[in-house]
Amino acid sequence: MKWIIGTKETVLDGLKQDSQTKQSADQQIDQQVKVIIDQVAARGDTALKDYSRQFDQTIVTELEVSKTALKNAYQELDTDVKKALERAKENIISYHKKQKQHDFMDTEKTGVFRGQLVRPLDRVGVYVPGGTAAYPSSVLMNVLPAKIAGVEEIIMVTPPSPDGVPAIILAAAEIAGVDRVFQVGGAQAVAALAYGTETIPKVDKIVGPGNAYVAAAKKQVFGTVGIDMIAGPSEIGILADNQANPAFIAADLLSQAEHDSLARTFLVTNCEQLAKSVEEEIAVQLADLPRKAIAEQSITAHSWLIVVTSVDEMIEVMNEIAPEHLEVQMTDPMQYLQKIKHAGSIFLGAYTSEPVGDYLSGTNHVLPTSGTARFYSPLGVYDFVKYSQVSYYTKDALAEVKDDIALLARKEGLEAHARAVEYRFKEENK
Numbered sequence: 001m002k003w004i005i006g007t008k009e010t011v012l013d014g015l016k017q018d019s020q021t022k023q024s025a026d027q028q029i030d031q032q033v034k035v036i037i038d039q040v041a042a043r044g045d046t047a048l049k050d051y052s053r054q055f056d057q058t059i060v061t062e063l064e065v066s067k068t069a070l071k072n073a074y075q076e077l078d079t080d081v082k083k084a085l086e087r088a089k090e091n092i093i094s095y096h097k098k099q100k101q102h103d104f105m106d107t108e109k110t111g112v113f114r115g116q117l118v119r120p121l122d123r124v125g126v127y128v129p130g131g132t133a134a135y136p137s138s139v140l141m142n143v144l145p146a147k148i149a150g151v152e153e154i155i156m157v158t159p160p161s162p163d164g165v166p167a168i169i170l171a172a173a174e175i176a177g178v179d180r181v182f183q184v185g186g187a188q189a190v191a192a193l194a195y196g197t198e199t200i201p202k203v204d205k206i207v208g209p210g211n212a213y214v215a216a217a218k219k220q221v222f223g224t225v226g227i228d229m230i231a232g233p234s235e236i237g238i239l240a241d242n243q244a245n246p247a248f249i250a251a252d253l254l255s256q257a258e259h260d261s262l263a264r265t266f267l268v269t270n271c272e273q274l275a276k277s278v279e280e281e282i283a284v285q286l287a288d289l290p291r292k293a294i295a296e297q298s299i300t301a302h303s304w305l306i307v308v309t310s311v312d313e314m315i316e317v318m319n320e321i322a323p324e325h326l327e328v329q330m331t332d333p334m335q336y337l338q339k340i341k342h343a344g345s346i347f348l349g350a351y352t353s354e355p356v357g358d359y360l361s362g363t364n365h366v367l368p369t370s371g372t373a374r375f376y377s378p379l380g381v382y383d384f385v386k387y388s389q390v391s392y393y394t395k396d397a398l399a400e401v402k403d404d405i406a407l408l409a410r411k412e413g414l415e416a417h418a419r420a421v422e423y424r425f426k427e428e429n430k
Contacts, residue, residue: 001279001299005272005307011317015304026216033187033216040191045198051188058160063199065165065181073170081168084360085175089140091362096145099381105390111397115390120150123201124384125193125225126178127208128169130159130185136172137358141365141379142208143176149384154178155203157193159185186210190217194225207379209366212262228383232370233262233302236354237323237343239314239336242271244329245350249274250281252327252353253303254295261297266321268306268314275305315339322373325354344373399425 004014039047045063052060074082105115126142129135139156146154156173158165160183173181182200184192190210196202205226206218211233218227236256238249253265269275282299286292308314315336318326322342330336333348340346344367345357358365368376402421409417423429 001282001303001305003275003305003307008308008313008316008320011306011308012320015321026212029212029216030220033213033220036187036213037191037194037217037220040188040197041195044192045200048184048188048192048197048200051186052160052184055186055188056160058162060160060183063182063184065170065183070170070174070178070181073167074174076167077171082171082175085136085140085172088137088360088362089144089175091360092140092144092364093148093362095362096148096364096381099145100148101382101385109397111394113390113392117388117390118385119388120152120385121146121204121226122151123153123155123203124151125203125206126154126156127185127189127193127206127210127214128156128158129208129210129214130161130166130169131211134166134169136168137365138208139169139172139178140176143173143178145364145379145381146207146384147177149381151384153180153201155193155201156181157184157189157200159183159189185214187213187217190214190221194221205384207366207383211260228366228379229368229372229376231324231366231368231372233264234259234325235264235266235323235369236325236327237266237268237318237321238327238329239318240267240269240271240274240329241311241331242269242274243331244269244274246274246277246281247285248350248353249278249329250285253278253282254285254289254299255353255355256325257295257298257303258289258291259294259298261294262302263298265298265303266306266318266323267304268308268317268321270308270310270314272307275307279305311336318343322368322371324367324369324373325357327352327354342371342373344368344376344378395424 004011048063049060052058101118103115103117105113107113124146128138143154156178158169165183190206192200193203193206203225207228209231215230215232219230234256236253238252240249249267256263256265267275267278286296289295306317308317319341324344326343327347328336329350345363347354347357357363364378364380366379402425405421406418
């Protein structure tokens with residue numbers, strides 16, 4: 001792990017250098033992804049199957065997974081797993097239903113009403129990661145807010161494997177109510193959703209987490225389709241004081257490190273002894289971790305133990321990091337909540353471990369990473385709707401404001417705008 005001890009400025013300088021190294025790696029990925037997107041746009045299904053052989057070592061004959069396969073996977077799912085997924089579904093729905101927004105109209109002035117229409121997107125593409133692990137929880141997190149929003153058709157893509165798509169992923173798709181599932185992953189899946197192929201329909205928006213290639217692809221197709229966010233490898237930040245339990249902190253840092261060798265973890269504290277104890281505890285817990293090789297790479301290259309002098313500096317540093325997940329393992333954590341400005345999902349207290357949000361609390365686990373929590377939000381129902389404005393003026397209401405409109409239009413040099421209002425009141429046009 002990397003140590004930084006000092007002031008807020010010292011800490012931020014150290015983190016900035018690491019960020020510059022990451023940007024250089026991203027540029028190389030962008031170039032590779034552009035080739036993939038161009039190939040899929042030009043060659044459609046053929047390119048998708050070629051990339052499945054090249055990247056996934058899988059020969060795919062049928063891109064779409066049958067509805068029968070989804071139903072069978074659900075029926076054959078272990079009863080305890082099925083109950084856990086159904087319980088998670090219930091909590092996700094109960095939380096996200098509160099995000100639903102509605103039309104409004106106002107009539108504050110005589111002869112005028114204004115309003116807003118909230119309309120669901122027609123078709124959404126959901127990317128569910130695969131590769132080193134299966135993520136049924138990501139199916140629920142992406143699909144259920146879209147269902148609540150009223151999206152007409154939900155298309156899911158997930159990487160293929162020689163053994164097929166994991167049954168638990170297909171079962172989760174059935175539980176969540178996915179309309180169609182395709183076994184294709186990586187940047188090529190994003191391109192297929194953005195441009196459409198002979199088999200996969202073009203969508204209006206692409207959501208869901210993925211690796212660096214998926215993130216780069218989403219960035220490049222944005223504008224052709226909407227995207228939720230450009231999410232990078234998983235990350236966690238923990239604010240902890242001298243009363244925190246080092247074993248809890250180590251376990252939570254490793255819970256993110258095991259996702260990806262590029263995952264980032266941050267402990268920010270004002271207690272150097274706590275940081276030392278956490279480092280020792282990580283070594284102990286790593287020893288028998290099944291995904292030790294992945295977690296160890298993350299901990300070695302992308303993890304920081306940061307020690308500053310005060311609680312205020314701790315919070316300032318963490319607000320600059322703007323982590324995807326933020327745990328507050330401090331005495332009376334509620335008192336610090338209003339000081340936190342930038343974080344994707346906040347977990348308060350020693351017994352609200354980050355995996356609570358990953359699986360069962362109902363809050364969403366598709367979150368902004370790499371500091372983008374400064375301007376992005378967690379995935380929610382609002383990601384699956386769009387808004388249209390409505391205005392209505394009677395002739396008398398327009399007459400009252402027409403001179404102001406014409407004046408402002410001419411100040412901007414837009415004569416036709418002014419005349420568009422004035423012509424309605426010329427005698428010859430009545």
